[in-house]
Amino acid sequence: MPDEIDERGRLNGANYHGRGSDVKFGIFFELSVPRPLTRSAEQSVYHNALEQARLADELGFDTVWAVEHHFLEEYSHCSAPELFLTAVAVQTERIRVGHGAVVCVPQMNHPIRVAERAAVLDILSGGRLEFGTARASTWTELGGFGVDPDTTKISWDEYVHLLPRLWTEERVAHRGATVSMPERPVLPKPVQDPHPPMWVTVTTPGTELDAADRGIGCLGVAAASFQEQERRTLEYRKRVALCDPVSSVVNDQVATMNFLYCHPDDGMATAAGGQMFNAFMLLNGHLLWNREVYPTAAYQSLANLAPAAGRSESENPSERRPVPDGIAIGDPDRIVKAIKVWEEIGVDAVNFVLNTAEVIPQEDVLSSMRLFASEVLPAFNSGRP
Amino acid sequence: MLQGTAALETVVEAAPHVGTPSIEALSVPRAELLQVAWEVEAAERDSMLPPALHPVSPPVVTFSFLRARECAHGPFTLAEVRLLCRSGIRTRGYHVGAFVDNPDVAQILATGWGFRVAVADVTMSRRYDGATGRVAVDGSVALAAGHTAPRALSPSDLQYTSTMNPARLDRGLRLLQVEREFQFASAERGEPFLDMFDAAACGEPRLRPTHPVSASSAVADVTFKPVRFVCRADVWAFEGTEPLVIPEKQSRE
Numbered sequence: 001m002p003d004e005i006d007e008r009g010r011l012n013g014a015n016y017h018g019r020g021s022d023v024k025f026g027i028f029f030e031l032s033v034p035r036p037l038t039r040s041a042e043q044s045v046y047h048n049a050l051e052q053a054r055l056a057d058e059l060g061f062d063t064v065w066a067v068e069h070h071f072l073e074e075y076s077h078c079s080a081p082e083l084f085l086t087a088v089a090v091q092t093e094r095i096r097v098g099h100g101a102v103v104c105v106p107q108m109n110h111p112i113r114v115a116e117r118a119a120v121l122d123i124l125s126g127g128r129l130e131f132g133t134a135r136a137s138t139w140t141e142l143g144g145f146g147v148d149p150d151t152t153k154i155s156w157d158e159y160v161h162l163l164p165r166l167w168t169e170e171r172v173a174h175r176g177a178t179v180s181m182p183e184r185p186v187l188p189k190p191v192q193d194p195h196p197p198m199w200v201t202v203t204t205p206g207t208e209l210d211a212a213d214r215g216i217g218c219l220g221v222a223a224a225s226f227q228e229q230e231r232r233t234l235e236y237r238k239r240v241a242l243c244d245p246v247s248s249v250v251n252d253q254v255a256t257m258n259f260l261y262c263h264p265d266d267g268m269a270t271a272a273g274g275q276m277f278n279a280f281m282l283l284n285g286h287l288l289w290n291r292e293v294y295p296t297a298a299y300q301s302l303a304n305l306a307p308a309a310g311r312s313e314s315e316n317p318s319e320r321r322p323v324p325d326g327i328a329i330g331d332p333d334r335i336v337k338a339i340k341v342w343e344e345i346g347v348d349a350v351n352f353v354l355n356t357a358e359v360i361p362q363e364d365v366l367s368s369m370r371l372f373a374s375e376v377l378p379a380f381n382s383g384r385p
Numbered sequence: 386m387l388q389g390t391a392a393l394e395t396v397v398e399a400a401p402h403v404g405t406p407s408i409e410a411l412s413v414p415r416a417e418l419l420q421v422a423w424e425v426e427a428a429e430r431d432s433m434l435p436p437a438l439h440p441v442s443p444p445v446v447t448f449s450f451l452r453a454r455e456c457a458h459g460p461f462t463l464a465e466v467r468l469l470c471r472s473g474i475r476t477r478g479y480h481v482g483a484f485v486d487n488p489d490v491a492q493i494l495a496t497g498w499g500f501r502v503a504v505a506d507v508t509m510s511r512r513y514d515g516a517t518g519r520v521a522v523d524g525s526v527a528l529a530a531g532h533t534a535p536r537a538l539s540p541s542d543l544q545y546t547s548t549m550n551p552a553r554l555d556r557g558l559r560l561l562q563v564e565r566e567f568q569f570a571s572a573e574r575g576e577p578f579l580d581m582f583d584a585a586a587c588g589e590p591r592l593r594p595t596h597p598v599s600a601s602s603a604v605a606d607v608t609f610k611p612v613r614f615v616c617r618a619d620v621w622a623f624e625g626t627e628p629l630v631i632p633e634k635q636s637r638e
Binding site for chain 2: 035071072073074139140143279281282283284285286287288289291292293294295296297300315316317318319320321
């Protein structure tokens, strides 16, 4: 029999990295680099991102997320996010740092090293780490590390159960399907007790149920429509209330990904922000997804490239990916209205991509963030600076 | 963003003439299929694609076989070599070359769908221990690929992508989007092998296989659909796509 469920649909008696009354706002870095791919272009992207993170800290944003990707030219040069996030942590005071997310396959990250690095980052950030998990979905990455795509769901599941033990138990021995270790003390331990909030990235429909069943937060990393996000959120809420959590603490938050370009002139915002959105979708669409070249039940989706069922017109190569509803591109009024809908749907956090391949000049990105903070944040903020 | 850099004059040279892209479907019931995917050297990746298309990283070629035991035009076995790419943001394979063992089918595929196809000795066999495809031209093996150790997949796990075939139309050089509909009855994935690949004989001497990716085989009802879209080869698909009007009867098929 499950424990009693409270009025918010949460298990009584469980500990929570919980939901607050205010929607939270994060910024989300892929660290995409424009061609030509010069060393100076890469450095500029990193320095601009750090400047954006410092400003986000000052302005009252809640979290800085950074992805982990490998070999994805242009799209993401963020292959060592733990180092980037360490720099963010030491250059900021209050904003949380989000590992969004660590690829949980042994060929890329051994779970002991994952636990160690995360604990150190939690210490250096003063207990500000949010910890995301993922399994990679491109052949470029999986093939590059010699990963058998059939095994990534298995290793991810093993990691999310093992990591809380590595963070909380003095000594751990483990014999598993993808990793095993004799008894060892994994050091250091994180600041947050018992450990940082855990998330899983969600692109394929259904992964939100994996998150819910394990008591892990649902970190959306693909822009979803209101309707799709509402469906996912409802399903998630139902399931997480009856979860079998991977540790003594449940993270029952739902975060969605969005794009931000805020400008006083709605038309200018739409033009520049639309350019950013299209650039992101183009680069994303040119990735070599695992499913395209390696048929397996473990990767059921062609991600955003799959033609929608029954929509023969989607084979038309001139069609761009439609801009989903609720994108935070526009003047402040438009953005407030969009985020109000996300709030009503029950989303706990909205994470924004601020730029893609530097199509928006850095000064304009910073202005957009400032305008968002002065005109949009107050509509959702009961306690921020 | 990457774009192909192939000189259009070299693309034109190799492209068949298509008077009118096919407005009728070609149906192949219970076809046996084999597809082997292999990474190739990246150095000349961009120069093998026309500017309309976008390379993927790493570059991957597919060696595909289709054995038709029943067809209105007689039995045939078709072999194709494709270089994976994007048209707009759609997943596609750029048609490098093809072989078929039935001259009538060769004519239909070339004139209706723009296949750069040669008549050759093409065989394909599926067994309980694997599948093999083989092409011999004038007695020399140009392509031999397949898989061993098959493991059953759910048919829904397979998703073969459409192809962009360069062709000379009356309106000029165009890429014909060749769409095939697959109703899979069974599917397997196995350990890929590539015993022989004569890149020049297959249409692109610069293709140098480097690393195996996957191999799958299947049984499916396959329909080569009427051509709905052609694209200019010199500009990206967002600008250069030209939808074709298909008579209502065929468009419902």
